[in-house]
Amino acid sequence: MQLEDILDLVKEITESTVREESSIIDREARWPEKSMRLFQAERLMGMVVPKESGGLGQGLYALAKSCEIIGEASGSTALCFGMHHVASAVIAAKATPQQKKEFLEPIAAGEHLTTLALSEPGTGAHFYFPQTQLLSVDDDAYIVNGAKTFVTNGGQADSYVISTMGVEPTASTHEFSCVVVDKDAEGLTWGQPWQGIGMRGNSSRSLQLQGVTLPASRLLGARNDQMWYVFQVVAPFFLTAMSGTYLGIAQAAFNEVKQHLLQRSYHHSGDSLSQVALIQHRMGTLWAKIERTRRLIYHAAQQGDQGDPEAVLAILSAKAEVAHCCVDVVNEAMTLAGGIAYRENSRLEMLLRDARASHVMAPTTDILYTWLGRAILEQPILDS
Known part of the structure; x- marks a missing residue:
């Protein structure tokens, strides 16, 4: 296709x-x-x-x-x-x-x-520094011990890409690697189903790995390759996927309030809300906010596909900018729709809850702007 x-x-x-x-x-x-x-x-x-x-x-x-x-x-x-x-x-x-x-x-x-399993309890937004342990048994097998949190598709996927750190006496303190674990591997224990206020359908669960034995063929790349994966693959694909997702949520809120404004009119005058100059102005600013964010996301993705070394700047900023766009647009849509938007289980209520996750989903918005600034000023993105 x-x-x-x-x-x-x-x-x-x-x-x-x-x-x-x-x-x-x-x-x-x-x-x-x-x-x-x-x-x-x-x-x-x-x-x-x-x-x-x-x-x-x-x-x-x-x-x-x-x-x-x-x-x-x-x-x-x-x-x-x-x-x-x-x-x-x-x-x-x-x-x-x-x-x-x-x-x-x-x-x-x-x-x-x-699916991906990088986040861990205790490391917060610093998902790129795993504490889950990878121990080499021999040339043919590894043992994995640790815990992961917020695993999207948790308990539903057939395999999980897990980030780990080497713990052999010969391993460096930053020997991070990625492995693939089967859903039915012995030693996996899932936490309770996800009960968040938003993004409620993503099965974002915690995972315990205790003595999980893996064949050596489940190692991705070579030992100590995780940082390469994080910044060359995980970051661009994850940030792009999340940027598209939250752009869609912003567009949904815009569509919802637009339909409301076109249909609603004042009983005393018969005038449509769409005829109110202030509302027209505010809808114009929302459209512009969404569209300029959309163009940034598309530009970033296209740069990344072309292998442009400058793509990292656009990709980092895209997810940070769409977080602001999404939250701002949904908030404004709630205001423009008035009291009707505050009905329980309304479409805008769901969008508001989903949108808020955009800022806290690692890398958080603050971290992304910091990384962006470091890249612009030719400094290492990560602290030593």
């Missing part, structure tokens, strides 16, 4: 299934099973898998557009969709022939769902 065909199919599934499922998964904090399985059945979950492994061979731009389309209907579903693709990109980046056969080909065929 060409990109246009892919996006048309994403739109079709979003309108037929994702939108219909969105209120149920929010109300019941239920993982979007129907939508995710349909994306798999249509082989869209292989979007970023290379064509040589049966995938669609797309990159950041396709991911941003897809998450925007899905996010306009359901932020939770877009988050689940996006995190699968981030993990798929991590696996694909330095995949061995065995990993291509074991993971990438089934992902492309719609038979395997994966």
Whole structure:
């Protein structure tokens, strides 16, 4: 499929299934099973898998557009969709022939769902410094011990890309690596289902790993490669997926309040709210805010796909800017819609709860602006 065909199919599934499922998964904090399985059945979950492994061979731009389309209907579903693709990109980046056969080909065929597990209790937004331990048993096996938090698709995926640190006496204090763990690996224990105020359908769960034994073939790249993965693969794909998702939420709020303003009129005069000059002005500023953020996200994704070294600046700023855009637009939409927006379980209420996660989802907005400033001033992005 060409990109246009892919996006048309994403739109079709979003309108037929994702939108219909969105209120149920929010109300019941239920993982979007129907939508995710349909994306798999249509082989869209292989979007970023290379064509040589049966995938669609797309990159950041396709991911941003897809998450925007899905996010306009359901932020939770877009988050689940996006995190699968981030993990798929991590696996694909330095995949061995065995990993291509074991993971990438089934992902492309719609038979395997994966996700990323980087965040940990105690490290906060510093997800790139894992404390989960990786111990080499011999040349053929590893043992993993540790804990992860906020694992999107937790308990639903077939595999989990886990960040670890080496603990052998010979390992350096910063020997970080990524491994792939099967869903049914012995030693995995899942925490309680996610009960957040927003993004309630993403099955964001905690995970304990106790004595999990892995074959050496589950190591991604080489030992001590995680920082390469984080900044060359995880960061661009994760930030792009999240940027598209929150852009979709902002657009949904705009669409919702626009429809309200077009339909609502004053009983005493018969004038439509759409005829009020102040409201016209405020809607104009909202449109401009969304559109300039959209152009930044698309530009960042296209730069990244082209391998432009300056893409990092746009990618970092895109997720920070869309967080402000999303929260501001939803807040303003709530105000413009008036008291009706404050009904329990209203569409705008759900969007408000989902939007707020944009600032705190690591890397947080503050961290992104700090990294951006360091990159501009030619300083190391991370502290030593």
